[in-house]
Amino acid sequence: xxxxxxxxSPTESRVYRQALAAMGPDDRxxxxxxxxxxxxxxxVRHFGDVSGRVFALREDxxxxxxxGRCDATVLVVDxxxxxxxxxxxxxxxxxx
Amino acid sequence: MASAEIYRYLELQERQVPLDPEGxxxxxxxxxxxxxEALAAEEARTLTEEHWEVIEVLRDFxxxxxxxxxxxxxxxxxxxxxxxxxGKSLHLMRLFPDSPAKVGARLAGLPKPANCL
Amino acid sequence: MQDDTTKASSQVxxxxxxxxxxxxxxREGLDAxxxxxxxxREVTLLFYGEGVxxxxxxxxxxxxxxxGTQPTLEMLAMYDxxxxxxxxxxxxxxxxAASDLLLPVTPLAPSQLAATLAEHELVLNF
Numbered sequence: 001x002x003x004x005x006x007x008x009s010p011t012e013s014r015v016y017r018q019a020l021a022a023m024g025p026d027d028r029x030x031x032x033x034x035x036x037x038x039x040x041x042x043x044v045r046h047f048g049d050v051s052g053r054v055f056a057l058r059e060d061x062x063x064x065x066x067x068g069r070c071d072a073t074v075l076v077v078d079x080x081x082x083x084x085x086x087x088x089x090x091x092x093x094x095x096x
Numbered sequence: 097m098a099s100a101e102i103y104r105y106l107e108l109q110e111r112q113v114p115l116d117p118e119g120x121x122x123x124x125x126x127x128x129x130x131x132x133e134a135l136a137a138e139e140a141r142t143l144t145e146e147h148w149e150v151i152e153v154l155r156d157f158x159x160x161x162x163x164x165x166x167x168x169x170x171x172x173x174x175x176x177x178x179x180x181x182x183g184k185s186l187h188l189m190r191l192f193p194d195s196p197a198k199v200g201a202r203l204a205g206l207p208k209p210a211n212c213l
Numbered sequence: 214m215q216d217d218t219t220k221a222s223s224q225v226x227x228x229x230x231x232x233x234x235x236x237x238x239x240r241e242g243l244d245a246x247x248x249x250x251x252x253x254r255e256v257t258l259l260f261y262g263e264g265v266x267x268x269x270x271x272x273x274x275x276x277x278x279x280x281g282t283q284p285t286l287e288m289l290a291m292y293d294x295x296x297x298x299x300x301x302x303x304x305x306x307x308x309x310a311a312s313d314l315l316l317p318v319t320p321l322a323p324s325q326l327a328a329t330l331a332e333h334e335l336v337l338n339f
Contacts, residue, residue, distance in 0.1 A: 024328070162285070210247075
């Protein structure tokens with residue numbers, strides 16, 4: 001299992017499509033930095049193909065005032081959760 | 097590319113050639129066989145025919161790829177140009193002790209290899 | 214089988230997602246690949262998305278004299294970097310064919326991407 005991190009918003013960059021195309025059936029996607037914009041209910045549809053495997057970093061959500069506005073399907077993790085996700089993965093690939 | 101910082105000059109018969117702190121040429125165009133001889137003499141190295149043929153391989157490599165080779169590609173390039181007997185790290189270590197890629201690049205008037213081992 | 218495992222575990226996949234000149238990402242990715250190869254790692258390159266334009270034949274130096282990447286691409290073989298995968302879909306989108314490229318490549322279908330990432334021990338994205 002690969003942990004993919006994405007730090008760009010789906011409205012600003014098409015890189016999320018490259019990340020999705022490269023994801024295997026068990027891979028996970030963690031939204032960080034501007035990437036957490038994708039956790040909003042109006043944008044989360046971009047990640048429909050990997051629903052249930054989409055995580056967002058709490059610290060980045062909070063910093064943007066988005067912590068309470070996340071879609072219910074997105075799994076919110078804090079920095080410790082990020083570490084756990086990294087440990088559970090064979091490797092990490094970052095998309096930026 | 098070569099460092100822009102002039103650290104010292106290599107004294108030749110009729111001119112002075114600026115060098116960086118590690119003895120690489122500041123201006124790659126300054127190179128000539130005479131420069132290679134002088135650089136080698138500073139380190140008490142004597143250039144034989146076997147040294148010169150490797151220096152030529154290094155200069156060809158740079159002309160073609162615009163980069164100085166690390167050890168592995170240098171071994172490969174020497175093997176391709178001079179035959180498998182010479183395309184061995186042992187041969188290059190004997191000719192340019194310590195670090196063939198780095199020492200060879202310096203004598204051949206190339207920039208310091210970016211990732212020399 | 215053990216040998217295969219050992220071999221795979223030393224493999225590095227470098228993903229190149231940018232073309233020449235627009236940014237330094239292509240050059241940085243190639244530099245990373247060369248360093249890994251110089252240290253004895255087996256390196257695979259994946260030209261992905263816009264990255265496929267890095268291989269287009271006939272490119273040169275930039276208008277402001279920026280160094281071209283073609284000599285570096287041609288040098289890859291000297292570092293034993295022989296496996297060049299290209300994103301077939303990105304080629305198609307740009308109306309390019311493998312014959313338009315300056316090095317022999319292996320086209321990769323979208324369905325093969327995930328497996329390619331999975332089978333390399335380390336993936337570096339540029």
